[in-house]
Ligand code: NA
């Protein structure tokens with residue numbers, strides 16, 4: 001199967017596929033762990049999308065049907081927006097499935113193609129590592145540690161910790177992708 | 186914190202442009218006050234100090250800019266008490282209803298240690314003073330609100346801060362937070378039928394097109410801090426700090442005059458647009474609710490308690 | 502800035518994912534311009550950029566689309582289109598356009614729409630004797646109606662950036678979307694005569710009635726949404742959550758094709774598909790932040806004002822500029838970086854922000870079918886197995902139709918502002 005880094009196979013895949021990844025007997029233990037990690041991230045993403053939708057529906061329901069507005073439903077929805085964005089990006093990276101311009105690279109001989117792909121993953125690794133470093137500092141700064149959200153007074157580091165966390169996960173996946181391309185090439 | 190050494194800090198004695206951001210458009214009272222600040226700064230420092238103003242949220246929303254100031258990637262900003270309340274509950278002091286009756290009181294209060302001391306609870310920034318926007322009123326359509334019973338069952342748009350939400354719940358309304366960009370259409374389509382707002386926004390964002398009934402409640406003032414990155418502030422010489430503070434004072438004076446004028450001219454504009462202005466027929470039941478709020482929040486936080494006492498002293 | 506531009510192009514062309522191209526370019530530019538103290542604010546800037554009330558509608562409308570597709574709504578809509586227009590010469594080609602218009606009233610993205618339709622309708626058209634490259638090009642182009650007729654992800658994004666009412670944007674997009682549909686239909690009728698395309702037999706009254714009846718719950722979703730927004734039952738953003746609820750109810754209880762065990766897959770797909778847009782939003786915001794910090798908007802605005810004094814000239818500059826940008830950039834990123842620059846200038850020229858927004862969104866939407874960066878082309882060519890280059894060529898007449906509609910939208914503001922003014 002063509003493993004290009006764009007969203008085509010992903011968008012195309014809306015048939016019933018079982019999400020649970022088949023763990024074959026000869027799977028390398030590294031792949032085994034990566035599969036577990038991806039599964040965990042997918043579950044978090046599912047919960048995020050589901051709860052975001054439910055919280056907004058509850059907001060409408062309480063305001064218009066029960067006539068007593070719920071405070072904070074949009075705040076909750078916005079956290080999950082953050083989670084969906086970064087978890088979704090992690091999943092896309094794990095499947096080497098992000099929007100990119102590939103038709104020029106596709107013209108190259110396959111060994112060179114693999115080289116290019118490895119270089120791209122190294123760049124992703126570098127960017128993610130830098131963002132992890134700054135993200136960790138950001139979430140752990142005293143300023144943000146004391147900050148809370150406006151309506152529900154939730155400590156701000158809780159929703160925001162997804163940023164450094166997802167960057168760390170991206171570091172892991174980019175390394176896994178480098179390994180994948182090197183093995184392939 | 187340590188992140189204050191930007192590209193143009195280092196040249197001490199040379200020219201220094203202070204980058205300051207805010208949310209409002211250029212015709213707003215904040216921006217005008219900053220232009221005054223800039224003018225004073227230049228003349229008092231012989232052109233060494235000046236402002237580089239980023240209006241209209243060009244550098245991001247409040248939360249964005251505030252964290253940028255804390256981190257030192259932005260030098261200064263105008264930040265509402267509502268945003269600062271996310272960092273220190275004590276800033277809810279500004280949301281205590283019916284403690285300051287007009288702009289005169291508000292500016293007096295803003296200059297007190299009780300008000301300026303609130304900034305001490307926030308890391309990374311130094312608070313230099315307060316600007317204000319107009320007094321808070323309520324805008325509705327159809328029948329005017331004159332009595333506390335008129336709020337029963339109304340869904341009122343509020344800024345989602347616990348003290349504000351509490352107040353309106355106790356008044357009997359259903360406080361509903363609606364983000365500002367959606368407010369016009371939410372008001373138009375009755376997602377909310379009352380909004381808690383100042384006159385500047387009523388005219389500036391054309392809410393008068395939807396709501397033609399204004400009740401001048403003056404239940405709250407809308408305070409915003411002028412804050413600067415803490416490390417940058419410490420980096421200025423004493424003389425420079427003095428110049429900045431004095432220049433800001435002049436601009437705060439300008440802000441006050443401007444606000445008092447605008448309150449009147451906005452009210453006139455509202456009436457010219459066919460709006461009706463009403464006053465509360467009986468303020469007592471509101472004061473009773475306000476007392477409960479003062480007790481509750483004053484009891485939770487000493488800074489709020491002393492703030493309320495000081496405000497009441499000023500309002501006497 | 503020049504070096505940053507070169508870095509951007511090189512990274513783009515070596516196949517680095519677009520989101521990271523934007524991130525890397527920003528970091529390089531910060532390093533070069535010695536704005537090192539901005540690095541610490543990047544995480545906060547990226548995080549807050551997506552925590553925006555208006556943007557919530559993006560995953561929710563994606564979710565609605567996914568639920569709809571799995572719940573059998575798409576196939577009911579194709580069935581309805583077939584009984585309506587299938588019996589003309591080139592019938593299935595019209596069905597393609599009309600189904601896309603129906604779908605557009607529930608789905609907000611061309612990518613999602615072309616992914617669904619390429620798989621369903623292109624093989625069917627091929628079976629009936631249409632050329633595969635024609636079918637692919639048609640399907641790719643007709644999907645552009647998706648983000649033009651509301652709901653629409655680009656409109657949401659523009660509403661958020663420009664602080665313009667999303668509801669006004671939605672209503673303003675209705676006529677341009679219909680124009681786009683009519684344009685494609687006219688083009689097909691030209692092709693049909695030349696190429697002698699097949700037609701289907703006219704459906705019996707009974708079959709017609711049945712198709713309309715089974716499609717009613719599907720059609721009622723957009724109607725309920727519009728009613729809900731106009732009557733103030735919910736906001737434009739909340740309407741996206743309600744749309745998902747309705748799509749679930751229809752697929753689960755009416756058509757009974759949606760199963761509970763489908764949900765995990767649908768939810769994960771939703772997260773990944775919306776992150777394609779929102780992750781780019783996060784990276785592009787960081788880029789746009791740098792651009793405003795350098796006061797590039799002001800510089801560019803004063804430059805533009807010196808080129809032309811007329812509104813006509815300014816609109817022409819925008820039209821060409823955005824078509825060009827749409828070729829090499831992803832629409833969401835282009836919008837985040839350019840709208841803050843161009844909108845204040847547009848207002849100076851007396852252009853209505855809703856009109857300007859719809860014009861820009863339509864323009865960048867056309868960019869989805871222009872090479873080298875054309876997501877819709879990527880998706881369609883991968884599903885139908887027509888080469889990217891071939892598809893880029895065959896799609897040209899359709900692109901031309903799009904440009905004509907764009908010209909109409911640009912120079913006849915009433916097309917976009919008339920409907921919203923009725924609601925006010
Ligand atoms: Na649509």
Ligand code: NA
Pocket residue numbers: 827828829830867868869870871872873874875876
């Ligand atoms: Na393009």
